[in-house]
Amino acid sequence: MTPLLDVRHLVKEFPGRGGWFRKREVVRAVDDVSFSIGAGETFGLVGESGSGKTTTGRCVLRLIEPTSGEVVFKDLDVLALGAREMRQTRRHLQIVFQDPYSSLNPRMRAGDIVREPLAIHRIGTRDEQAARVRRLFELVGLDPTDLSKYPHEFSGGQRQRIGIARALALEPSLVICDEPVSALDVSVQAQVVNLLLDLQQRLGLTYLFIAHDLRLVRQICDRVAVMYRGRLVEVAAAERVFTAPVHAYTKALLSAIPHLKPGQKLERIPFDAAGFQALPLREVDAGHWAAV
Amino acid sequence: MFRLADGREAAAVDDVSFDIRAGETLGLVGESGSGKSVTALSIIRLVLPPGRVAGGRIELDGRNLLDLDEPAMRQVRGRRIGFVFQEPMVALDPVYTIGYQIEETLAVHGLARGAAAKVRAIELLDAVRVPDPARRAREYPHQLSGGLRQRAMIAIALAAGPTLLIADEPTTALDVTVQAEILDLLRDMRRQFSLSVLLITHDLGVIATMADRVAVMYAGRIVEQAPVDQLFAAPAHPYTRGLMASIPGAQPGKRLTAIAGSVPAIGQVGRGCAFAPRCPDRFEPCGDRAPEITAVAAGHDVRCFLNEPALRPAGRGRA
Numbered sequence: 097m098t099p100l101l102d103v104r105h106l107v108k109e110f111p112g113r114g115g116w117f118r119k120r121e122v123v124r125a126v127d128d129v130s131f132s133i134g135a136g137e138t139f140g141l142v143g144e145s146g147s148g149k150t151t152t153g154r155c156v157l158r159l160i161e162p163t164s165g166e167v168v169f170k171d172l173d174v175l176a177l178g179a180r181e182m183r184q185t186r187r188h189l190q191i192v193f194q195d196p197y198s199s200l201n202p203r204m205r206a207g208d209i210v211r212e213p214l215a216i217h218r219i220g221t222r223d224e225q226a227a228r229v230r231r232l233f234e235l236v237g238l239d240p241t242d243l244s245k246y247p248h249e250f251s252g253g254q255r256q257r258i259g260i261a262r263a264l265a266l267e268p269s270l271v272i273c274d275e276p277v278s279a280l281d282v283s284v285q286a287q288v289v290n291l292l293l294d295l296q297q298r299l300g301l302t303y304l305f306i307a308h309d310l311r312l313v314r315q316i317c318d319r320v321a322v323m324y325r326g327r328l329v330e331v332a333a334a335e336r337v338f339t340a341p342v343h344a345y346t347k348a349l350l351s352a353i354p355h356l357k358p359g360q361k362l363e364r365i366p367f368d369a370a371g372f373q374a375l376p377l378r379e380v381d382a383g384h385w386a387a388v
Numbered sequence: 389m390f391r392l393a394d395g396r397e398a399a400a401v402d403d404v405s406f407d408i409r410a411g412e413t414l415g416l417v418g419e420s421g422s423g424k425s426v427t428a429l430s431i432i433r434l435v436l437p438p439g440r441v442a443g444g445r446i447e448l449d450g451r452n453l454l455d456l457d458e459p460a461m462r463q464v465r466g467r468r469i470g471f472v473f474q475e476p477m478v479a480l481d482p483v484y485t486i487g488y489q490i491e492e493t494l495a496v497h498g499l500a501r502g503a504a505a506k507v508r509a510i511e512l513l514d515a516v517r518v519p520d521p522a523r524r525a526r527e528y529p530h531q532l533s534g535g536l537r538q539r540a541m542i543a544i545a546l547a548a549g550p551t552l553l554i555a556d557e558p559t560t561a562l563d564v565t566v567q568a569e570i571l572d573l574l575r576d577m578r579r580q581f582s583l584s585v586l587l588i589t590h591d592l593g594v595i596a597t598m599a600d601r602v603a604v605m606y607a608g609r610i611v612e613q614a615p616v617d618q619l620f621a622a623p624a625h626p627y628t629r630g631l632m633a634s635i636p637g638a639q640p641g642k643r644l645t646a647i648a649g650s651v652p653a654i655g656q657v658g659r660g661c662a663f664a665p666r667c668p669d670r671f672e673p674c675g676d677r678a679p680e681i682t683a684v685a686a687g688h689d690v691r692c693f694l695n696e697p698a699l700r701p702a703g704r705g706r707a
Binding site for chain 1: 419420421534563564565566567568571572590591592593594596597599616617619620630631632634635636637638639640641642643644645646647648650651666
């Protein structure tokens with residue numbers, strides 16, 4: 097399988113605490129992260145807040161410039177591209193953000209929000225763009241009569257549909273979904289997840305799905321990578337990760353998910369955070385990698 | 389009641405009745421806008437104008453809290469009812485140390501002052517398993533991790549020895565491993581301090597591990613109330629069933645079972661059942677009038693016409 101996206105030894109450092117007399121420390125938010133995603137695959141990236149999963153996603157798109165490493169998309173060395181080439185490449189790499197309340201421009205009408213990427217990339221005439229926007233609205237289950245409404249006139253789930261329509265406007269092949277449903281009501285989450293699954297089937301999309309909801313990741317991802325303190329600690333087929341985890345952190349993380357059986361105590365597996373060692377991934381079983 | 393933009397008043401919480409027995413944990417489940425937080429704020433009379441509690445009774449140990457004046461109510465808050473909010477960073481005062489905020493609670497209720505309050509504050513931080521409590525007591529909220537902040541807030545809530553603890557989404561902002569620790573802590577505190585708990589959450593997983601009984605809220609009303617195992621084994625309201633079905637993880641690789649539509653805003657509920665527009669089981673009377681509470685089993689109440697056999701169409705009803 098030739099991967100659609102290949103991330104190799106990705107590192108992102110941020111300046112940390114420091115002062116006038118003390119050497120400024122460096123925080124490695126992403127520390128030697130490598131993974132690849134096949135075309136049509138849904139690849140889950142899970143971890144707790146501060147694990148570096150969102151930074152990883154943004155480095156792939158160069159919304160944040162990585163410190164070092166390689167990002168290869170199709171045959172393109174993404175990190176070597178100049179500004180103009182990068183803009184061209186972004187057509188194929190899109191992102192759906194977590195918060196549909198803050199990621200949409202409140203002063204733009206919904207139709208213009210979805211049309212903007214087409215305008216930036218000068219795709220089609222104004223009429224063609226308008227027709228495309230209507231089709232995108234229908235594709236994501238929005239009513240085209242709402243094109244001239246503003247974001248605040250939509251519910252959270254509808255707003256996330258606008259964000260998805262905008263991400264799909266340029267017909268990308270890879271969509272980075274960064275916690276796409278975690279800001280939504282429980283009863284609405286399932287609708288948006290189903291929409292993402294339908295769109296994947298119809299359009300042959302590949303997803304990098306960043307999430308902290310482990311149940312959701314189990315439900316929809318083909319493969320899953322578990323991230324801890326900037327490092328991948330385990331990568332395997334989703335069912336393997338959930339039924340036969342190898343890394344101590346993965347085990348601890350999974351054991352903390354509240355079950356749905358009243359009266360049963362949660363048998364938690366503790367994790368020794370102080371004893372955590374940054375080890376390289378090795379293949380413990382066919383296709384199952386763990387940093388042990 | 390809240391005033392809408394057009395001047396009408398609308399009920400955020402409508403005809404909600406429940407009781408919490410001594411030592412019991414009642415889980416209040418609902419989505420945003422369901423009225424669960426307004427219910428909690430009404431109990432401690434912190435609904436801010438233009439909102440108001442338009443009617444009803446709130447009894448604590450036989451006393452109607454709605455009859456109390458503000459000074460008497462201040463004695464109830466903290467002393468009789470402790471409160472833990474979702475966002476400790478918002479609920480804690482950023483300009484005072486954690487220790488000072490506990491000492492203040494003790495002083496307000498005349499329980500301890502000065503050096504004695506300082507010692508008690510450290511004891512409380514130790515009780516909620518804050519490591520190195522003497523040092524942490526001198527720190528400010530921003531110096532603590534999310535989990536430690538939530539522990540500090542629980543320490544403040546318990547400082548004056550309340551009998552009822554209201555916890556509003558206490559773990560929603562936390563990571564799953566920290567959530568598990570805080571839930572463990574709440575369980576321990578519940579036993580140690582003989583607390584009754586009103587636990588407000590949207591997470592049925594949290595409910596399953598914490599609650600004795602559950603009330604499910606939708607659009608300002610309790611639509612189902614039952615002992616926790618009964619609710620999970622035989623949910624009777626279509627909304628409860630929908631919520632449970634929409635939890636992911638049960639069938640990897642499959643689409644999720646979604647509830648169509650979205651939660652109605654305050655004031656947008658018609659005269660029928662508020663869930664009717666989204667309900668897969670709706671039939672004749674659902675759009676016209678709101679169903680009354682009916683008991684389907686001992687201690688298991690539901691507001692749904694499906695549970696009124698006289699109305700239910702043939703072949704429909706409880707699954």
